[in-house]
Every structure is written in C-alpha cells, then in structure tokens.
Amino acid sequence: MSQVSTAEMSGLGHLGDAPIEAALDRYLAQAAHLEASDPNEVALAAALIETALQRHRLGEPDPNPLDVLVADLALSRASRLLAHGADLPLQVAFARAIEELAAAGAERRPIGDVGARLLGVIREGR
Amino acid sequence: MISSRRLRFGTESPTEFLDITGHIQGQVDSAGLRQGRVFLQSMHTTLGLLVNENEPLLLGDLQSMLDRLVPTSIAYRHDDFPARAGIGPDEPANGHAHCRQALLQPSVTALVENGRLVLGRWQSIFAVELDGPRAREIAVQLDGEFAPEAEASRDGPTWIDSDLRLLDLELRRQLEVDPEAVGSPMRGLVQAGGKRLRPRLVLLCSRLAGQPDRLKSVLLAAAIELIHNATLVHDDYVDESPFRHGVPTVAAREGSARAVAVGDYYFAKATRIIAELGNRTVTQIVAEALEAICRAQIDDLTLRGSYPGDRDSYLGVVGGKTASLLAASCAAGASLAGAAPELVTRMARYGELLGIAFQMADDVIDFSRESGKPMGQDVRQRTLSLPLIYATDDPVVGPRMRALLDGPLPESDVQEVVALVQDCGALERVQDEARSLAEAAVAELDGLAHLNGSSPDPTLWPDLHSRLESIARGAAARTY
DSSP states (O other): OOHHHHHTTTTOGGGOHHHHHHHHHHHHHHHTTOSSSOHHHHHHHHHHHHHHHHHHTTTSSOOOHHHHHHHHHHHHHHHHHHHHHSOHHHHHHHHHHHHHHHHHHHTTOOOOOHHHHHHHHHHHTO | OEEEEEEEEEOOSSSEEEEOHHHHHHHHHHHTEEEEEEEEEESSSSEEEEEEOOOHHHHHHHHHHHHHHSOTTSOOGGGOGGGSSSOOTTOOOOHHHHHHHTTSBSEEEEEEETTEEOOOTTOEEEEEESSOSOEEEEEEEEEEEEOHHHHHHHHSOOHHHHHHHHHHHHHHHHHHSSOHHHHHHHHHHHHTOOOOHHHHHHHHHTTSSSOOOHHHHHHHHHHHHHHHHHHHHHHHHHHTOOEETTEEOHHHHHOHHHHHHHHHHHHHHHHHHHHHTTOHHHHHHHHHHHHHHHHHHHHHHHHGGGTTOOHHHHHHHHIIIIIHHHHHHHHHHHHHTTOOHHHHHHHHHHHHHHHHHHHHHHHHHTTOTTSSSOTTHHHHTTOOOHHHHHHHHOTTTHHHHHHHHHSOOOHHHHHHHHHHHHHTTHHHHHHHHHHHHHHHHHHHHHTGGGOTTTOOOTTTHHHHHHHHHHHHHHHHHOOO
C-alpha cells in the first residue's frame, strides 16, 4: 500500500487490508489523471467507501455491530480525504453515489456493483 | 399576559409515573413568569396527571392500586372491536387505561410565586402513562406577571427564533424530497424531538463575523442536525436501544437493514449539502468531527468490556461522541461567516468544553428523581457514565459497586447501584466538574472581544455573548 494509505488505515484493521488494497489499485489507476484533485486521496477514499458499504451489507439484515461502526469510521475517513483532496464536483458525486446505493439498500433493491459505480464517479470527475 | 406552550416527551413502559416538576419549572423559568399560575392539561385520554410524593415504594403502591381497582385481566367493552364502529387497524386494546385515567386528573393547576412553583415539601407533579410506550403531549399555559425582559422577548420573535423556524422548514424540505424508504424513518426521528443544540450553535456562530449568509447558515445547521441524527440511527442499532425521544428507534421499528441504510444515506446527504456550500474549511471541519465521532463510538463499544472504565477513557469517548460535533458546529458556523482562524479556534474550544459539560449533566440526570425519566438507564445499558466511575473509585462504596457491576445486574442490583451513586457524593462531584467546564467555556467567550484584529462583530457581540453564555451555563445546570 502507498504511504498515504498506511497512515490512513489506523483503527480500520477490522476491515481487513487485502480487500482495500485490491480496490485501491483499481481506483489509483482510474484516478491517475484527475487534474483538480489528489489522485491518491481520491483513490483511497473510494476504496474506503467500497469496503465500508460492503461491510454494512446494504439491504441485508443484522450486520455485525462492530463492523457497522468500523465501516462508519471508514466512510468518515473517506469524507475527510475527499474534503481535503477532491474538488467540489467530485465530492458531490461521491456523496450522491452513496445516497443512491443506500436508498437502494433501504428499498431492498439490488445495489449492483459498488466498485463499478465508484469507478464511474472518478471517470466522470476527470 | 398568557403564554402557551406544549410539553412533549416519550414514555417507555405500559404504566409509568414521570416526575415532570423540573420540566414545568423550566417552562416557568424560560417564560419569565414571576407571579401567577401554570395550567397543565393532558392531551390524551390515557395519560393522567397527579400531584403526589416521588418516593419509589409509594409509586409502587399507586401502581398496585391501579392494578387492583382496574385490572388488565378482565374484559372491557371498549376492547370489543367487532362491536365498535369506525376504529382503525392499529386500535389498541386499552379499555383498562381509559378507566384508570378516570381515577386520576386530566389537568392540574400550580401556583407560581417569585418565579418558583408553589409546592409542598413532598409534592411533585407527575404525568402518569397508562398505555405506553407512546409519544405524549401536555398543554401548558402560564398566566400572570412576567419579568420585563421576558415581556420584551414575547413582543416579537428574535432573529434566532426566526432562524430556527427557517431551520425547521429546511429540515422538513430536505426530508420531503428523499425516497420514502429513508425519508420516512428520518422524519419520524427528527420530528420526535431533540434539543436542536447543534444547529442553534451553527446559527449563532455564523453571526460572529463579516456578512452572514442566512440561507447558507440554515443549510449548514440542517446538515449538521442530519449528521447528528444519522449517527444516532447507527448508534441505536449497535446499542439495541428500543426507544429514542420516546418513539421506537429506526432499527426497532424498521429493522437493522433499513437502519444501516438510513444512516448511510443521511451521512452522505449531509456531507453533500455541506460540500455544496463551497467552503472547503467548513467541509474539513465537519469531516474531521465525523471521524472523531466514529473513532469514539468504536472506543465506547470496546470499553464496555472493562465497564465502567476510568475518567480518561470517559473523557476520550465523550470528547469524540458528543463534544466533537458541538465544537464543529461552532467552528463551522464561525468559519462560514468568514471569522478569523483564531476566532474559529476559540469557538471550537467553547463548543468542546460545552459538549463535555453537557454530557456530564446528562450523566447526572440519569440518577435524578426529578428528571421525569426512569433512573438508572445508563446502568441497565452499561453506558459510560462519570458518576458511576467516581462511585466505583470511592473507597467506601467502590468495592460493592464493582461487585454489582461485574454481575448480571438484575433490577434489584440496578436500584442498589443507583442508591450507592446517589449517596456517595459522586453526583455532586460531577455537577461541580460540569459547572467548571461551563465556566471555562464562558471564559473562552470573554476573551474574544479582545482578540487583535479578529474580534467578533461588535454590534452583535453582546447579544451573541449573552446567548452563548446562557447555553453553556444552562447545559451544565440542566435537570432534564
């Protein structure tokens, strides 16, 4: 993992490193050409959001309580990374993506491929 | 002069005696009534009023009397639904509750002299729930002579009243446009009550400097209230709490899947609203507070293994869970108004001190007979609580406290823990600490007028100072 991601992983050990690393590599490749935002921070934020929403098991009952809280921490950390390193349209696009996925989960609709949705946010945010 | 209000609260049990004396005195205080009368009227046919002694065994006797005179085990014609016309699908079988209410009173009048309720030494005013748990409402009218400053404030709404009304409209607007699956549960939570302390701080601090943008301030205040409620939705799921503000929690009513999704939705929506304000500093302030809240929630859950913990752990958790968003509300409001960094930092410090004092007062209320809430809820739910920590450290009662808290805590043990905490001086110690923190918060305000080049707007500062000072001292002194 990159230096920025190592520093940002404290307290998130419960999520497991491997899934975040795999997601991070995909997002880094997509974010490399962002002009108005920091690619490292955006990619890590996206990886944290993806992992958090998976841990929350949107639409499924009885997620593990500690998982819920650690995933909340991952989401909040992603929010801080985006507040620091992403331009306004990208911040808004990430938030809207989470809103759509969460609404689908609340309605028990299939939430689809979270990773693909977030990659789309980065791609359109160039 | 007459001032009309509503007292809203939630109940948690089928039958419950809620001591509302403190709430009614609070209404007298806030209205500024000096001499006169307070009229109370239950707005329900299964909620009675009563003036009697708040003594737990007597309350048990009263409960037994109701059980004996109007037992639940016999048939009531009111519960014969096929024989009744025009009843809804959710009609409760509560004939006994209506009959019990006939033994109580639907209204009570209390006299007020020199700003204090005129009550005998052993008299308390109770709202008696007979068909709980429910959201309840009591109409309150205050009639008589009011303090001059209270008369002035009733002549017309102040700017903060007007901003708070805008806030309510904005919250309603935001929740109306959301998908029903998330909007409906959040509307239930937001409308159930809450003190709106965080948005109030945003609105006040956004007047500290420059030219405040009223609409942006209201949007920021609404977003912070949504963040607060989103964290509560997840917190209630993790804590398995059945009620919040007297109504079932989102998790209890709608299930865990819906609760997690609702929390995520409003976390995202609130951060989007804030991002759309276009002020990166404000966005960062709130994002950092969110992270602090989440870290503290994990710590809180982890620390339950070593319940009741120690003072340092307590301050760490409270600093994150409660104080960080209050500090961010102040700092973000000030920053939105273009306040200088030093002023923003001071306001964050004010909010942090206020937040810790607020939580300490909350802990004390859990052991208070006058709060109107069931005592010992923190003990039953093993919630971090400073009076419990101090009582456990006490050389006299500490060993017994530890033995009780290490066990399964049946109701008799909870009552013993409450009594030990009440008797060992822990509550007074925590109250003193809360008051000291509130004074330290006020001291932060006192220094602001002398900041070199970054002082608050001098035309608004006296009014803002007075309101912020009142919030800090009120948070530490509150009894409900």
